[in-house]
Amino acid sequence: MSWAGMVWPECGNTCMSEMPPQEKRTPNEAWFESRWWWRVKMWLQWTSWLQYLPNLVVVLLLLVLAGLGALIGCWPFVLVDLPLVLAALLFLNLIFDVATVRYGYHPEEPLPTSLAHLDAFEVMRARVSCRSFQKRLMSEEHRQMVLSLAEQNSRPENCLSSSPIRFEYVDNPLVVWPAVGTREFLVAIAPREYHEMAVVDVGRSLQKVVIEATRQGLATCWIGPGADHKSIIKHLGARFDPEKDHIICVCAFGYRSRYIPLAIRLILKTQRHRLDVQELFYADTVFAKPLNTNARPYRAFGRCYEVCQWSPSSYNAQPTRAVVLAENAKIQRVDFCAATHSRYYAMVALGIWLANWECGCEALGKVGRFEQLAPEMRGKEPFPDLPRYIISWVPKEAP
Known part of the structure; x- marks a missing residue:
């Protein structure tokens, strides 16, 4: 803050x-x-x-x-x-x-x-x-x-x-x-x-x-x-x-x-400096593959990445990371993670990301929900100690 x-x-x-x-x-x-x-x-x-x-x-x-x-x-x-x-x-x-x-x-x-x-x-x-x-x-x-x-x-x-x-x-x-x-x-x-x-x-x-x-x-x-x-x-x-x-x-x-x-x-x-989007968003749960936001299907979320990138945070530390997981050319979920062990200011910063992501998705007409997934529901790839998994945004299935 x-x-x-x-x-x-x-x-x-x-x-x-x-x-x-x-x-x-x-x-x-x-x-x-x-x-x-x-x-x-x-x-x-x-x-x-x-x-x-x-x-x-x-x-x-x-x-x-x-x-x-x-x-x-x-x-x-x-x-x-x-x-x-x-x-x-x-x-x-x-x-x-x-x-x-x-x-x-x-x-x-x-x-x-x-x-x-x-x-x-x-x-x-x-x-x-x-x-x-x-x-x-x-x-x-x-x-x-x-x-x-x-x-x-x-x-x-x-x-x-x-x-x-x-x-x-x-x-x-x-x-x-x-x-x-x-x-x-x-x-x-x-x-x-x-x-x-x-x-x-x-x-x-x-x-x-x-x-x-x-x-x-x-x-x-x-x-x-x-x-x-x-x-x-x-x-x-x-x-x-x-x-x-x-x-x-x-x-x-x-x-x-x-x-x-x-x-x-x-x-x-x-x-006014911010980390690059590729330093904040990743395409895998081990944070080894920076997200190409211009590639399909990721580009469908447009400026949602940008408004998270420019979210405020205490000390301008940008302690939030996100993993955007896709399968069969469709976004399956977005996992939001904390990059530090801070239990207060990092969590507030992550909450600000959630609000900006949610607001951006609403503007694009993309419907989803936030959900905390159990480890067995997050796939075979393990999450590292840091960044630490907090919550996921899951898109609503099309009728």
Whole structure:
């Protein structure tokens, strides 16, 4: 979920006791988090000042370089004048970012336009994580749409697991990172006792809300490790029972702002990379044969592969793989697998894949169902330890 990617790679969480119990800190992580400079970093992160720090650090380094250049007395343009000009420009940009983003001193921004004219694939590709939101709240119409979709998609009959999940709405500036201006959220909650498919349901159900919100012009941001659970639990109040509930992730909703801190702009440019489709989809269960999506019968699924490829994931790690099995020139099933041992963020990412695959298939008029197959039903070829089989999409037999 930043979820980059959902989020850009988040660097930690001050509420480690609230992290998934199977993903506790390693000794190295514990050492880092005990250092004073790490605590300073976390304080800057949770007070929303960290995104402005890179500008200031670079300004100071340029001033030091200019000072050293003046002492050396050679190449004055390169070692003195140029660093001073760059430092001045970056400092002005820092002042601009703080004034416009943190304190909101800028002209009122327009509301986004609906993307209803786009097809399902274009809507899914249009969705990118928003790192800066307008200060205004969602309109009542948009808010009710989000809440209705959240309730509808989390109903037991629309989920894959018998374990209940739910989405709680919070209208408060939760402590999250790195998105700025966030005010309205859906908090994804699953049972405290771990149920793998319940976590998958969180990703699948919430992504369906996100897709429709994108269609209506709303901006969204999946937030996984970059959310302070203490802040979330405080605002949930009686709606959260620590003995029964577990927070999986949150998703921010609102209107995209054009005012974004420079550091976040630069990091966003590094997150546009994705693995090739052939590194994500395979034609055999041992993941030795990359899928040729242009060959029959695989090409019948068109852009379904693409929208899975561009699905958000925590740390932009893309921890999902799929095996598309065909026989007699017909697709028999698609097996979705987790490429890591993560029991939370990888499962949410896989659920997002399922939602995008499902939405793409519906757009193409292809009907199928999700089903967990026993080992003896998956054929003679063994699955490796990783990627690990989770669930299959089985096309409906033609009448």
